[in-house]
Amino acid sequence: MEKIQQLKQQAIDFIESAKQVEEVNQIRIEYLGKKGHVANLMNLMKELPNEEKPKLGAKVNELKQELTARIDEKMMILKQQAMLENLEKEKIDITLQGYQSTLGTIHPLTMITQEIEDLFLGMGYQVAEGPEIELDIYNFEKANTPKNHPARDMQDTFYINPEVLLRTHTTAIQMRELEKANGKLPIKLICPGKVYRRDDDDATHSHQFMQAEGLVVGKNITLSDLKGTLQYMANHLFGQGRTIRFRPSYFPFTEPSVEVDVSCHICNGQGCNVCKSTGFIEVLGAGMVHPNVLKANGFDPEVCSGFAFGIGLERVAMLKYGIDDIRNFYINDIRFLKMFHRFD
Numbered sequence: 001m002e003k004i005q006q007l008k009q010q011a012i013d014f015i016e017s018a019k020q021v022e023e024v025n026q027i028r029i030e031y032l033g034k035k036g037h038v039a040n041l042m043n044l045m046k047e048l049p050n051e052e053k054p055k056l057g058a059k060v061n062e063l064k065q066e067l068t069a070r071i072d073e074k075m076m077i078l079k080q081q082a083m084l085e086n087l088e089k090e091k092i093d094i095t096l097q098g099y100q101s102t103l104g105t106i107h108p109l110t111m112i113t114q115e116i117e118d119l120f121l122g123m124g125y126q127v128a129e130g131p132e133i134e135l136d137i138y139n140f141e142k143a144n145t146p147k148n149h150p151a152r153d154m155q156d157t158f159y160i161n162p163e164v165l166l167r168t169h170t171t172a173i174q175m176r177e178l179e180k181a182n183g184k185l186p187i188k189l190i191c192p193g194k195v196y197r198r199d200d201d202d203a204t205h206s207h208q209f210m211q212a213e214g215l216v217v218g219k220n221i222t223l224s225d226l227k228g229t230l231q232y233m234a235n236h237l238f239g240q241g242r243t244i245r246f247r248p249s250y251f252p253f254t255e256p257s258v259e260v261d262v263s264c265h266i267c268n269g270q271g272c273n274v275c276k277s278t279g280f281i282e283v284l285g286a287g288m289v290h291p292n293v294l295k296a297n298g299f300d301p302e303v304c305s306g307f308a309f310g311i312g313l314e315r316v317a318m319l320k321y322g323i324d325d326i327r328n329f330y331i332n333d334i335r336f337l338k339m340f341h342r343f344d
């Protein structure tokens with residue numbers, strides 16, 4: 001009995017002074033393990049006279065239960081402590097200054113492209129794209145501009161070889177799409193893309209720029225459909241209350257052809273230095289698709305008709321955002337690019 005009491009006190013002291021989960025585990029093995037002190041006591045029982053066995057047995061069991069309970073409790077306390085310590089260690093100081101990551105901005109030409117695409121998608125058009133390195137046949141021949149046609153001079157061209165060139169206008173995409181349609185009507189397309197012309201770069205000219213061209217072919221398409229469509233686009237791009245006017249012009253792929261002016265969004269048509277005191281700004285070329293173009297692409301001009309227009313995107317962006325040098329779009333000056341945020 002004395003030994004039991006001693007063992008118990010000893011174990012309790014160890015348990016109480018233990019500071020680590022591992023220590024308590026060790027104590028559990030030493031006292032409650034198969035070869036531990038409690039097991040040894042049990043073995044001792046064999047040597048006792050029978051009448052003493054139950055009394056001792058009960059005492060040993062009591063000891064076992066008490067030590068188990070104390071060890072479990074201590075374990076729980078230590079584990080909880082360890083967890084709290086870990087939490088403390090892992091705590092993040094959210095008041096610390098973080099790393100700043102700046103959001104990029106959208107290039108003004110991308111903004112205009114998307115704006116025009118959205119506008120025309122809303123009217124049931126589809127967006128079409130094509131290669132920038134183009135065949136002469138799509139850039140010129142199918143657009144009613146055969147070799148040696150004087151109108152080729154209107155667009156000074158970078159040739160790669162006599163049949164391959166850098167496209168001078170996105171009309172080339174339209175010719176590809178007309179061919180692809182294989183006589184099926186209607187066609188409603190908006191074709192944005194980069195184009196190239198041999199030009200000396202200055203504040204208003206660039207050897208590379210962007211266009212978006214529109215093309216509609218169907219039954220009974222008229223010049224007034226073109227006018228309504230362009231009026232809608234002008235209001236969207238330059239604000240409500242804009243008026244447009246058509247001036248006769250010439251393109252080999254349209255007949256009649258027009259140059260389209262929009263009333264000045266700066267002075268509202270009163271005359272200012274942006275519109276050079278005319279009240280109007282020239283923004284695009286357009287016309288009714290030439291019967292030869294329809295024929296060259298497998299459509300019967302007696303059955304269908306169409307309109308087309310082409311707009312320079314740099315010019316729209318320059319007018320809209322008051323940019324005075326076209327080279328700003330290409331030199332990637334971060335201060336310029338940062339001015340264009342799109343909030344949508």
Ligand code: PHE
Nearest residue numbers: 169171285286287308309310
């Ligand atoms: N392709 C012409 C240009 O680049 C623009 C245009 C397109 C004119 C469609 C009429 C019809 O100048």
